[in-house]
Amino acid sequence: MSANTAADPEDLEALFDSIIQDNLARETSVASETEPAERAEYAAGDVMGRIGSLTRTLHNALRELGYDRLLEKTASAIPDARDRLDYVVKMTEQAAVRALNAIEAAQPIQDRLGNEAGRLSEQWQRLYDKKLSVDEFKALVAGTRAYLDDVPAQTHATNAQLLEIMMAQDFQDLTGQVIRKITALAQDMEQQLVHLLVDLVPVEARGEIDAGLLNGPVVNASGRSDVVTNQDQVDDLLESLGF
Numbered sequence: 001m002s003a004n005t006a007a008d009p010e011d012l013e014a015l016f017d018s019i020i021q022d023n024l025a026r027e028t029s030v031a032s033e034t035e036p037a038e039r040a041e042y043a044a045g046d047v048m049g050r051i052g053s054l055t056r057t058l059h060n061a062l063r064e065l066g067y068d069r070l071l072e073k074t075a076s077a078i079p080d081a082r083d084r085l086d087y088v089v090k091m092t093e094q095a096a097v098r099a100l101n102a103i104e105a106a107q108p109i110q111d112r113l114g115n116e117a118g119r120l121s122e123q124w125q126r127l128y129d130k131k132l133s134v135d136e137f138k139a140l141v142a143g144t145r146a147y148l149d150d151v152p153a154q155t156h157a158t159n160a161q162l163l164e165i166m167m168a169q170d171f172q173d174l175t176g177q178v179i180r181k182i183t184a185l186a187q188d189m190e191q192q193l194v195h196l197l198v199d200l201v202p203v204e205a206r207g208e209i210d211a212g213l214l215n216g217p218v219v220n221a222s223g224r225s226d227v228v229t230n231q232d233q234v235d236d237l238l239e240s241l242g243f
Helices: 009-032 036-065 068-128 134-168 171-199 231-240
Strands: none
Touching (some): 068 171
């Protein structure tokens, strides 16, 4: 695992030891330090030492329970999930731009066809009302024929833009696969963390929690009522533990 995702267990232990040793050294020398600034510095170091001790205790407990590898896996999985979500955002944005560009190209074509059809319809209505001269009738026939000759080319151009809109939606197949993988990762992380939480429940608190919740989540919960099977039960477990 690279240094950018998670530290090695040996490095973590060395860090914890260093923090604790520094804290002990500060406690040894604090008796001779009376200046306010020095006392403030010691207080900050004391807090850091306490945090280091708590972190060491938690780290050791997780390692004994076998959850240290889970945390390392999670630390590497989160950046990967972030990259995948960035990919989904990028693909969605590209598809939206393609669709909008196609709409902007097709809309003027449809507007021209509609406007010309409306103008010709008005002229034909004047013919039916016997308000056109012979020359105007000849012009109307020529204009109608030209319009009909132009319609196939305009509809072909419109269909090309509609096809572009349809092709722009192919991102859904790829992004759908990515989203499903991220969802599976999130569900797996939740299950593992719930298991961890259940394992660390104090003995005195177990009597106040539904026994079924203490069994944690399972992959196949069909036909079982003694396990965590949905998000509501996870929420109940967290609430019962005071979270």
